[in-house]
Amino acid sequence: MNGETTYLTGLAEVLWPCGGLLGRGEPRRTRGGSPHAGTRAYLPVPSAHDPRVILPVADRYAATRAIAAFSQCHSLRERLRATALTLAFASGLAPLLLRDRLHVGPGRTVEHALSAALDRRVVIAVHVGPPRANRKPVLLLLTPAGRTVGYAKIGVDELTSRLVRSETRALERLTHARLPEITVPRLLHEGEWNGRPLLVQDALPVGSQTDRPTPRQLLRCVVQISALEPVRVLPLSQSPYRASLAERIAALGERPETAPLRACLDRLPDAHLPFGAWHGDLTRWNVAATPRRAFVWDWERLAFGVPVGFDALHYELNECVQHGVHPGVHRWLDTGARLLRDPLLSAAGVAPGTEATVMALYLIDLATRYLHDRQAEAGSRMAAVDDWLLPALAGLQDRAAREIHDAG
Template identity: 25%
Template sequence: MRQHSSHVDVPGHVDVPGQRPPSDPLVGPAAADLSGGSIAPARGDDTPSGLFRDRDDPRRRTDGIGWVTRAVFGDPRLRLSLGADPGAAPGAALTYAMVPSLERARFLLPLAGRRVTGSSVLAYNALRPPKVRAGRAAIGLLAWAGALRLTGAPALSVHVPDGVDPAEVLLCAHLAGLLGVPRLHAAIGVRPPDPHHKPTLQLFDDAGRPRGYAKLGWNDGTRAMVRAEAATLADLPGPGGDLPAVPELVLHTRWREREVAVVAPMPRRVRRVRRPDEPRLAAMLAVARRGGPAAAPRPLRGSPLLDDWRRRAAAVPACVSAVPEGPAAPEGPAAPEGPAADDAAWSPAPRGPRRRPDSAAGEAAATGKAAATGDAAATGSATPTAAGLPSTPPAMAIGDAIDAIEARDGELTCEFGDWHGDWVPWNMARHRDRLYVWDWENRGSGVPVGFDLAHQAFQTALSLRALPAAQCAAAADAMLHRHGAALGLGAAHRRLVVDAYLVELWLRTYELSGGGAGWNPRLHPALLHVLAARLGPGAAARPGADPASARRARGSAGGPPLDLAEPRDVKPT
């Protein structure tokens, strides 16, 4: 099981004991792998500036354009050039418009004819919020009219050397051959450099018809995630009853040290989910039970879940949990990922939590108050120091957290089942009155029913509302209090689900760091402090047992209606 939205910027990443250095698409052996060892780096090094001799090559950049061009067009035999005019790149194999600009690029639009460019902007526009939809529609109309240069978007051109087969150095050409079509064109989202993100290419044919989404895994962590999603899509039961519809796996292949999965395009008439704050409980239960009946409850003690946790926790060095008390880690919204990942290109600047003075929930979300119990020690919330900076309680080693859960809840009988692993509103849509859900790379099994409900609340608070980890946990408590009964969960079960979810989330975070993704400073060491407050000596009773406490916790779970255009997960946390 893997963690979904661990956001760590490569430049200036946070150093944490036990961290493996974050990886880059072209650092170390990957550089030689891409060119078969036939290209000697300039100046004898294998950094981006050494591999690419042209000082204007965008792959030398440290921003999102540099990262995505190294990941998608990494072969040093390719020549990449920048220009002010999208129509002035004679001889280029591929040309893209960088929207909205080079310095703020969020989207690469393929310039391969009006149909292709227009479709790459307008496809699935009904999934977007109104403001985003209007911006895309305007750009799409200019593209269909052949007047995209009026936007002022600069061009990125990709040149293939004479005598080199394009399918050898261009992923789109390679996939076109495997899928039996003359050509494929890719619209590519651009995000900040992040060793956990996977470039996602939306594929179109010459007529502008969507042909699928290609996910590209390029380091140990992202390759494993692409493999996991391909295996999951091949294993999931077909839609029926309350089970959601899922994308069909079209192709799973490996290309030049890249793991690639292509899934079928979404139905053309998919629409945004209504009331994204409300969980889809029937679909969650259907996923947990694989469309079948409820499993017989069994005690937590002796379950495969505890065995799995202990096996994974045994690989964690002691220094990782030995985090001293000190200032809280900085918080900030994560970048989007998945089919809607390009929304940031068309959205206003990210906003902080919005205030609703007439709502206690909005007040708590806007002011950042921990509301689960009103007790900072019980929630793990930050407390003021003499210097005016927040501090956190001592951390709990992950093995101690597992022991504490077993000691408290070992005899509690639970229904165990599957979970999607990243059940959030931006990974779903509706089509013909059926839920349509994608991004299955984090699916797991053998967990207490309710993990997806806890995940939706925690990740919405973390990624859309930029709340600290303690308040995200409080949001999960409140969500379980409101909706847990519909999943058959009593007060003790709701408490177990949230605490167990936090343990699983930290283990995923650690495992992603081992795959070259670095640490998420919003989750480590914050989750260890939260677990200490919830499970350590003197921990107060958790929301779920106390209805009044859960009502106060809604300040974290509530807040303004979700705006899915704002940066977010992940992916995934």
């Protein structure tokens, strides 16, 4: 077994306490020639050694719907892969082409619990995603007829359990929030499964009719999210945010990255900044749009009292690094500053001459998150803080001092 097959069998124990057994082809048959009663088979796709989704063998329609729901079709290669998988399942060839199986025995399963919670029978497909510290199963819930009911998330360790609980609280708060151009998922159920936190939310109408937001839509989203609480303009030194960030850095202990992060925070100018809410992980994977409306999900990092503009910087950084971290970060140092000078963010309180200060605070915050979550140990390419983030931060620290001096 490699690390991924170990993760897969451990995940099977969470979802199906009866456990799962990895194998090839169909399950062994009884003496009468029939499969073991109650045994179900799932396909790890593309393989058990590199699972990204887990699809039911016996439910072809659920599998094809899951491919469409889970595919990130942002490039031609991704669209072609999704099309090939869809055709393979729709034609019935997928079980012949994909030989790895996860065999699940009889017994009470997460499907039973979800069906009881939602008062309807549901079948599931599971999104696993690439290795990272906050990787957790996301379950697509479908009726037997193939209609999408919603999505469920389950915590599998301390970090992911905390994030599931955080998203539950966020969705409860967003129920009554005023977001004129943004639709968020509704919370359908909160509970536990197998001793772990469970949330169920409805499915947003995201698909062929939606696309990535335009730059203007994105900034309108950022401004509307920031206004989830009244925006306050404060000197950085007097803001609760700075005190909280300093505490989070101190909680890192004696890691080698702690001292430079603390030093950079201490040396930033005492700029007046607007503080409001941020989504915390606004990327192309968590937002889609029509010409008139944006749909935003994955609210597990929602936080308040944060410098306005963080969401725009986070989205832009993740876009810039798609084709390489180092050239992407170099580009972001320029494009991120231009975003903060946009009239929409200026109207929200981001003052001229504070762009580098906001960008430096964002990188300090991001580095602190990565280190607390141990993202580098989980294999995230962006989490190598000393490789790209600390050098970028050093340059921003100098730029911030110059900007404040020039603006004054």
